[in-house]
Structures are given as C-alpha cells and as structure tokens.
Amino acid sequence: MNSLPHGGLALAALDEQLLQPGVKGLPITAPLRQGALGVQGWNVLRGDTSFPVALLKASALRHNLDWMRRFCAQYGVTLAPHGKTTMSPQLFGAQLANGAWGITLASSTQVQVAHRFGVRRVLLANQLVARADINSVLQLMHDDPAFEFFALVDSIAGVERLAAALADHPLARPLPLLVELGLAGKRAGCRTDAEAMAVARAVAAAPNLQLAGIEGYEGLLVSDQRDDDLRAVNGFIGRLAALARACDQERLFGGAQILLSAGGSGYFDLVARGLAGIEGMSRPVMAVLRSGCYLTSDHGSYLRQIGQLDVREEGHAALGGAALQPALEVWSVVQSRPEPGLAILGMGKRDASYDIELPIPLAWHRPGPGAPELLPAGCAIVKMNDQHAYLQLSAGFDLEVGDLVGCGISHPCTTFDKWPLLLAVDDDYAVRYAINTFF
Numbered sequence: 001m002n003s004l005p006h007g008g009l010a011l012a013a014l015d016e017q018l019l020q021p022g023v024k025g026l027p028i029t030a031p032l033r034q035g036a037l038g039v040q041g042w043n044v045l046r047g048d049t050s051f052p053v054a055l056l057k058a059s060a061l062r063h064n065l066d067w068m069r070r071f072c073a074q075y076g077v078t079l080a081p082h083g084k085t086t087m088s089p090q091l092f093g094a095q096l097a098n099g100a101w102g103i104t105l106a107s108s109t110q111v112q113v114a115h116r117f118g119v120r121r122v123l124l125a126n127q128l129v130a131r132a133d134i135n136s137v138l139q140l141m142h143d144d145p146a147f148e149f150f151a152l153v154d155s156i157a158g159v160e161r162l163a164a165a166l167a168d169h170p171l172a173r174p175l176p177l178l179v180e181l182g183l184a185g186k187r188a189g190c191r192t193d194a195e196a197m198a199v200a201r202a203v204a205a206a207p208n209l210q211l212a213g214i215e216g217y218e219g220l221l222v223s224d225q226r227d228d229d230l231r232a233v234n235g236f237i238g239r240l241a242a243l244a245r246a247c248d249q250e251r252l253f254g255g256a257q258i259l260l261s262a263g264g265s266g267y268f269d270l271v272a273r274g275l276a277g278i279e280g281m282s283r284p285v286m287a288v289l290r291s292g293c294y295l296t297s298d299h300g301s302y303l304r305q306i307g308q309l310d311v312r313e314e315g316h317a318a319l320g321g322a323a324l325q326p327a328l329e330v331w332s333v334v335q336s337r338p339e340p341g342l343a344i345l346g347m348g349k350r351d352a353s354y355d356i357e358l359p360i361p362l363a364w365h366r367p368g369p370g371a372p373e374l375l376p377a378g379c380a381i382v383k384m385n386d387q388h389a390y391l392q393l394s395a396g397f398d399l400e401v402g403d404l405v406g407c408g409i410s411h412p413c414t415t416f417d418k419w420p421l422l423l424a425v426d427d428d429y430a431v432r433y434a435i436n437t438f439f
Contacts (some may be wrong), residue, residue: 007118011089014436024422027055032376037423037434044331044429047404052332052347054419056435059427060327061091061295065098067324068288068294072099075272079151080104080123080261082292085413087421087437089117091295102148104290107425108133110371111149113438121148125215125290127158127180127188141171145378150259152180152191152215159202159209165322166208175201178259179247181240186220193243200247210254213286216242218271219264226308231269236272246282256283261287266305269312293412296327299360300410328412328422330359332389334403345381345389352407353414354384359407361391366403371428381407 015035021028027050028041029430042048044055059094072079081095082104092103092114101122105111108130111122128134128151140147153159159177166175179200182189190196196214203211216239221232244260247253258281263271277289293302303326312324332347352359358381363372378394391405399405409415417439424433 006314010117011093012324014089014434019421024419025050025421025423034421034434034436038432040431042431043066044423044425044431045365045367045372045404046369047333048309049423049431051404052345052351054328054415054422055329055331055429056296056422056424056433057325057327057329057427058111058424058432060297060325061094061424064297064324064327065293067166068291069099069388071269071272072289073125075269077263077272077287077289080121081295082106082125082290083114084110084117084296085196085292086435087113087185087417087439088435089113089438090380090435091185092117096293101288104292104381108136111137111140115144115147120144120146122150123178123288124149124151125217125261127154128153129161129231130183131165134162135169138165138169138171138175140175141175142169145172148161148176150176150178151213151261152188153197153199153203154179154182155186156199158164158264158377159199159206162349163206163209170312174208174210174254176262178213178215179211181214181216181236181243183220183236185231187217189216192238193246195245196230199242201250204250204252204254211247211252213253213259213261214240214247214258216240216288217264218262218267222264222266224303228269230270233272233276237262237271241275241278244278244433245281245283248283248354251282253283257284258285259288260285260291261288263291265291265293268294268311269309280346294324296412297324298328298410299354299362300413301407304409308318326408328415329362329406329408331404334391334399334405335388336398337401341395343391343393343403345391345405345406346387347389348384348387350386351415351418352389353385353409353411353415355411357410358382358384359409360391361405362408363406364399364403365406366400372404372406375405 018031076102080102084106087405160195218233278285331351332345335346336344365372383390422435
C-alpha cells in the first residue's frame with residue numbers, strides 16, 4: 001500500500017524524512033526516519049506509543065479497497081474517490097493501484113498536493129472561482145500535458161470567469177467542465193433544469209472551455225427517514241440523467257465521452273444503478289462515483305448507511321459477502337477516575353470527530369500482552385473538551401487510571417484532518433507503517 005504509479009520520488013521522500021519529537025502518537029525522544037517506524041517493534045496494546053494515537057487497521061483497508069473494486073466492476077461504473085477524506089498520498093496511491101480512475105478533490109491547494117505526489121487525473125468537485133486558484137490549476141495543466149483536470153460550474157458568472165482566465169492564460173487544450181445540478185436550500189449547484197441548461201450552453205459556446213458532463217451530490221439528501229431518502233436520491237439521479245440527455249440532444253458535450261458523476265459514501269449503489277449503462281447517447285457515457293469514506297468507513301453514520309446498502313444488495317452475494325469494514329480507531333489512556341461511573345480519557349475534539357456524533361467507545365485493554373476486550377453495553381462518550389473525553393461507564397464495570405480505551409468514530413473526514421501522521425497496524429495492533437496527511 002506504499003506505492004504510487006507516479007510521484008514516487010515525492011512519496012519516497014516521506015519515508016526518508018526525519019520525524020522530530022512531538023509528532024502526535026509517536027513515543028520518540030530523538031529524530032527517527034519515518035520508514036523505520038515499522039521495525040521499532042511497537043505495539044499499541046502494550047502501551048508503546050504516545051496517547052492519544054490514531055490507527056488504521058491495515059486488513060480493513062485492504063478489504064475495503066478490494067470490495068469497492070469489485071463493486072465498480074459489477075455495476076460497470078468508475079471510481080474517483082474523494083481525496084478530501086484522507087488527503088493522504090499513500091492512500092491515494094493504494095486507491096489508484098486498485099483501479100481508481102482518478103482522485104476527486106475539493107480545492108486547488110488539494111489539487112497541488114495530489115499532483116506533487118503523482119496523481120495525474122483530478123475531478124474538482126467544487127467551483128473554481130478565485131483568480132489565484134484558477135491560475136494555479138491552469139499552470140499545472142500548462143506545465144504537465146499528462147495532467148487531466150475537470151471542474152464544476154453552476155452559473156453564467158462562473159463560466160465567464162473561467163473563460164476570461166483562459167483568454168489571459170491560454171492552453172493548448174480546452175478546460176473540461178461539468179455542470180453541477182443542485183438542490184433547493186442545499187449548497188452549490190443549479191437549482192432548476194432550465195438554469196443548468198443555460199450554463200451548459202454557455203460552457204459549450206465559450207472558447208477554450210469544454211462541456212465534459214453533468215454532476216450532482218446526492219449525499220445532501222441523507223436523513224433519518226430512509227424510505228424518503230431512497231425516493232429523493234432516485235429522483236435526483238433521474239434528473240441528472242435527464243439533464244445529460246437534454247444536453248446531448250443539443251450536441252453540447254465536447255469530449256470523447258460524457259461524464260456523469262455523483263456518489264457520496266451512503267447511497268452510491270443507487271447512483272451506480274441509475275447512471276451506469278445509460279443508452280441512446282451520441283457518445284459513450286462514463287458514470288463516475290466519488291465515494292471517499294468507503295476506504296476507512298467508520299463505526300457510526302457510515303456503518304449504519306452501509307448496513308442499509310447491504311440489505312438493498314441482498315448481502316453483497318456477488319461482492320464476496322462481507323460489507324465495508326471500519327478501519328479507523330483512536331486509542332487513548334484513562335487519565336482520571338474522578339467520580340464513580342466516570343472515566344476521563346486523554347483525547348478530545350483535537351483528536352476525534354464530533355461533528356456528526358461523539359466517538360463510539362469500542363474496547364479496552366490494560367497495557368501488556370493479550371487482546372482488547374469489548375466494552376460492555378452502556379459505556380458511552382457523553383462529552384468532549386479540546387483534550388478530554390468523558391466516558392460514562394455502565395453499572396458494575398470499572399476501569400483504572402492507565403487503562404487503554406479504543407474508540408471508533410463517526411465521519412472519518414474530520415478525524416483525518418486532526419492527524420498529520422497515522423499509524424497503520426495489523427490485527428494484533430503491531431505498528432507496521434505510517435500514513436501522512438496534508439490538510
């Protein structure tokens with residue numbers, strides 16, 4: 001999982017860099033080469049690392065990579081996973097090596113990071129508006145003819161800004177754009193089909209721009225009402241497909257194929273069913289899924305959503321049976337037992353996601369040999385400060401100061417951005433290698 005098809009020198013430099021004392025999760029007191037982490041013999045359950053520490057279960061990563069590759073092959077769709085989830089060049093490389101068509105990103109600076117580490121096809125699932133951001137992308141396209149880049153647009157004003165930038169900084173090839181179809185009251189995107197058609201016509205008519213496809217994000221429709229979600233998602237994907245047909249009838253698309261892109265991390269099976277194999281178009285249609293959280297999944301919101309996907313897909317019979325597995329955990333130490341039934345953990349909002357729900361306590365271990373034990377029902381994180389978590393203990397269960405507690409998280413994106421380095425471990429929690437992030 002440590003190789004990229006391009007950008008190998010930049011990636012190799014990560015393993016050669018000297019990590020200084022003070023890196024979160026590392027117990028080092030002197031500089032240590034990153035590539036030597038896996039031969040230190042550290043084991044999290046023995047208490048060898050600093051705490052808190054963020055972990056990735058290597059076996060779960062491998063399983064999820066393979067599962068998504070088989071899913072895409074079964075449905076005839078293409079994957080451009082959203083790199084904002086991890087912003088990790090090692091994980092980008094693993095996804096590309098397992099068949100990803102490209103990497104989706106959210107900002108021009110993320111694009112620059114990905115390009116530095118060898119990513120040569122990027123879908124920017126966002127509007128490209130600020131002058132400096134537009135210029136940075138155009139510079140990459142100018143300097144690297146092998147770099148393929150696609151962006152979104154949802155307004156005539158956006159089209160005009162991009163066309164003006166290209167007039168000032170012309171390229172030897174057009175800038176491919178996807179019209180973004182939005183939802184009322186949600187974030188960016190054309191609110192009506194008529195608006196979307198007007199933007200599509202403006203792109204097709206502008207010099208140096210090319211209408212490459214249509215895009216939308218159904219993840220904004222996720223709620224607690226699953227039946228309503230299914231109807232809304234299917235309806236939205238139907239609108240996206242109909243918009244593509246209307247653009248094709250007017251011969252607005254300019255590329256060799258038509259890109260249709262959607263697919264968050266909860267309902268990507270509905271997107272695959274709705275977009276794959278659309279027939280009757282003037283050129284081939286490529287359905288591009290953008291799920292980013294599939295790689296690590298989680299123990300909260302996505303675990304529940306994938307459970308529903310599992311039901312819809314009748315147990316993934318054609319996909320090997322097992323669904324996506326949670327790979328990301330944050331382990332911390334019991335710092336204090338100030339009251340009966342309450343343990344204070346040495347992790348907080350600086351270390352774990354809390355934007356959707358608080359971390360989910362999974363297991364505990366007294367430092368030393370052996371395997372962790374599941375925490376009993378009733379144990380829950382009920383509050384977090386910057387550096388502390390309040391673990392409510394179930395009746396009759398006790399922990400001691402110095403015990404280790406492993407937590408799952410809900411929404412991996414906002415845990416990754418808290419860790420410049422995460423440790424990949426085997427199933428026995430032995431440290432194998434490091435994963436870097438660039439937020």
